[in-house]
Amino acid sequence: MSELTANLRSNVSLARRAWGIRRKALQMGEVQGQGYVGQALGVADVLATSYFHALNLRADDPEWEGRDRFLLSIGHYAIALYAAxxxxxxxPEDEIGTYGMDDSRMPMSGMASYTPGMEITGGSLGHGLGIAVGMALGLKAKGGDQFVYNLMSDGELGEGSTWEAVMSATQHRLSNLICIVDFNNQQADGPTRDALAVGAEAPKWEAFGWHAQEVDGNDLDALVAAFDGARNCPDAKPRVIICNTKMCKGVPFLEEREITHFVRVEPDEWTRALDILDEEVPA
Structure with a gap:
């Protein structure tokens, strides 16, 4: 483990890291007056656990060969990953004000060519896990001990390419692959559970030969246990963590409104949301 990786796992609590991710995502959303902040608030705990507990990386060398790879299959979640x-x-924090601007390193949809730490360009959904399979195969062939993490959406469970990748990972016994599913039950066409037949998600993945866990994606203790369980699983099989998250988590007045795939925030509500976060800053 690098020194910088160890420093990321300092005595700053995961709760404080998740708070910071939420706050930075809201600040970026305020710059443009829009953004997928509902997803960013919901997945902040998952990202905090990923970056400040699970991943091996070097903050000053995002292309370090020994790093774990973190793939953002859901490109429109870029605002959340930038915050992390x-x-x-x-x-650098001083780039928050450039979010979505011309020539920014933080475009509104994630692009690997623009942003340090962004491993792939996310656009059409359903491709991230297939790319992750290829990366995991390559790292395994090179004899590396790095893990490949792929964060994908529940909507991508309706993509045929996802399940082709699932079967490929099983076939190649990719024990260095960890898939993270953000299950917030929202996609562009409405609630995920109304779009295609879903349910019993962990048993479904297990039937395809994966080590599967399903957890409350806003419970940091549960996430730490699940990430540790995935990384330390002794079986030569790929791993998945299904994270049930709540859209807009941490900002009650946004949590309580009718939630859709794209949560609209009124101009006067950005400051209100930030103020609410600042009322209870974790230790």
Missing amino acids: LIEAGVL
Whole structure:
């Protein structure tokens, strides 16, 4: 483990890291007056656990060969990943005000060519896990001990390419692959559970030969246990963590409104949301 990786796992609590990710995502959303902040608030605990507990990386060398790879299959979640990368020190905090601007390193949809720490360009959904399978195969062939993490959405469970990748990972016994599913029950066409037949998600993945866990994605203790369980699983099989998250988590007045795939925040509500976060800053 690098010294910088160890420093990321300092005595700053995961709760404080998740708070920081939420706050930075809201600040970026305020710059443009829009953004997928509902997803960012919901997945902040998952990202905090990923970057400040699970991943091996070097903040000052995002292309370090020994790093674990973190793939963002859901490109429109870029605002959330930028917040995590800023919190981790990979991106400087003074770039928050450039979010979505011309020539920014933080475009509104994630692009690997623009952003340090962004491993893939996310656009059409359903491709991230297939790319992760290829990366995991390559690292395994090179004899490396790195893990490949792929964060994908529940909507991607309706993509055929996802299940082709699932079967490929099983076939190649990719024990260095950890898939994280953000299950917030929202996609562009409405609630995920109304779009295609879903349910019994962990048993479904297990039937495909994966080590599967399903957890409350806003419970940091449960996430730490699940990430540790995935990384330390002794079986030569790929691993998945299904994280049930709540859209807009941490900002009650946004949590309570009718939730859709794209949560609209009124101009006067950005400051209100930030003030609510600042009322209870974790230790």
